[in-house]
Amino acid sequence: MSKIGQFFVSAADLFKEKIFDFGKFFSLDYLNSSAPPTIRYWIVYVVVFTLVIATGLFIQFYFGRKVLPKFRKKFYKRLGDFLVYVPLVYLLLISVRRAGLEGLNKRIFVVILALIWLIWLGFLLYYRIAVVPKFQRLYLKRQREEKYIKNGS
Helix, strand or coil, X not given: CCHHHHHHHHHHHHHHCCCCCHHHHCCHHHHHCECCCCCCCHHHHHHHHHHHHHHHHHHHHHHHHCCCCHHHHHHHHHHHHHHHHHHHHXXXXXXXXXXXXXXXXXXXXXXXXXXXXXXXXXXXXXXXXXXXXXXXXXXXXXXXXXXXXXXXX
């Protein structure tokens, strides 16, 4: 068997062993229990969330200073907010979990935060896919009319 075939066979064996039991994920007892204080690879989470926050701040400041139509600035501000606030709370939850404090180290808080982030992402995608093109058409129409009025009179 080739190396690629062996890789897929070993990957299939890992999924048969149930690395994570998704049945526990929907159990309230499991979600309401305290998470262990040690997080594997916690520094990776901290670095990734810090980079996401830095990207969000860069987007907010860079596009906030550019001369853009108001609807585009609003989209970039929302995108920056999306990339700043939730990762900031994730960093707070990671630090609470590392400190071993009771109360905020429940697994359900991470799940709730992930759901909030997904809902926020849905609204952001809706705004980008449905609302921004409509405003773009209105903006271009208004610019054509202003150009016609300037040149016509």
